[in-house]
Amino acid sequence: MNTQIIAHAFGRRDWGITGDDVLAALDEDCKSLGMTRTQFAKDVLPRHGKTLDEWAEDVVVPRLMLARLCQAKMPPITEAELRRAFDAKYGEKVSCRVITWTKDKGTEAQGAYERIHENENEFSDYARRQSEPALASNGGRVLPISRTPTINGDNATHRAAVKLKAGEISPLIKTETGFIVVKCDRVIPADKSKSFEAEKPMLLPEVVNARLEKEIPKLFDELKREAKPKFHLAFTDAMVLPKPLPAPKK
Structure with missing residues (x-):
């Protein structure tokens, strides 16, 4: 259901996600874990009971859709945010x-x-x-x-x-x-060998990802409220509820 909520909101924008987008995101995940895509498929995915294709479809694609939706609503990254990221990374x-x-x-x-x-x-x-x-x-x-x-x-x-x-x-x-x-x-001490102007291009994606990490849960809650999902269970055979056993006599 969660994936359908995300896909519905994403589809209304008439956007698309390419295979290259998925592979790039997957490789970035593997890089953060210090392993190759092959190692990830061999050592990590069996614990989740998924193949690489299933992981891409169930995890990577919904995350990419949410990130795109969130970025569309976010204001531009400010110089102050980049400066803060620089100070946090290279300051005292x-x-x-x-x-x-x-x-x-x-x-x-x-x-x-x-x-x-x-x-x-x-x-x-x-x-x-x-x-x-x-x-x-x-x-x-x-x-x-x-x-x-x-x-x-x-x-x-x-x-x-x-x-x-x-x-x-x-x-x-x-x-x-x-x-x-x-x-x-x-x-x-602060790393005085680093220059803010030189580091800005590398800091930008880090700040964007940090923003997304903070804002995506809020966006998903908003999408769920807008979707107003309804649950309906249908069974072909009616079942009679079991009668509880009588309490044992003391």
């Missing part, structure tokens, strides 16, 4: 470690914070023992965080990290999913 960053707790661990988080916020050994030990496996395996280390947020990168971790200097630790922060604390280990 902070190297941090993060510890997280789930919503139900508030008391534990508060107690742990009292021990770790002024003691590096305690922080380091707890970061390796935290309940989030991906963080624990790396001692809480995350990728460097830019002082300038990307279009989709303004979250609790970022807001806590950008205020810190080397050696500082954030307060215990409540988030939608639980609690976090962030410690800044060092500040990474």
Whole structure:
């Protein structure tokens, strides 16, 4: 049904998608995964129970249609957005470690914070023992965080990290999913070898994709409201509902 909603909206525009468009998008996906199209078909698609043609039809084509529909409604990319993307990519960053707790661990988080916020050994030990496996395996280390947020990168971790200097630790922060604390280990200087004017052509598709990632879910919700899909189930044979078994006697 979702694909039909997208196709109906796309068809009204009298647009088309070529085989080259599909292959280019597929190759871009493979590139982001660090594999060839052949490897993707062999190692990834079997987990989804699809052939390469089925993946193209069920996943790639609807995504391309949504992207085209979304781009048609988006205002042009501004110089300010490109500058922000440049600063986020090449500007000053902070190297941090993060510890997280789930919503139900508030008391534990508060107690742990009292021990770790002024003691590096305690922080380091707890970061390796935290309940989030991906963080624990790396001692809480995350990728460097830019002082300038990307279009989709303004979250609790970022807001806590950008205020810190080397050696500082954030307060215990409540988030939608639980609690976090962030410690800044060092500040990474901006890359002065990069020029904004020289990088602008490469930044443009990155900003467009970031915009699309943010706006496509909104557009799809809008298309569903406009389509007003109705569900109707028809069965050739009427079935009698089973009678529930009597409760066992105590």
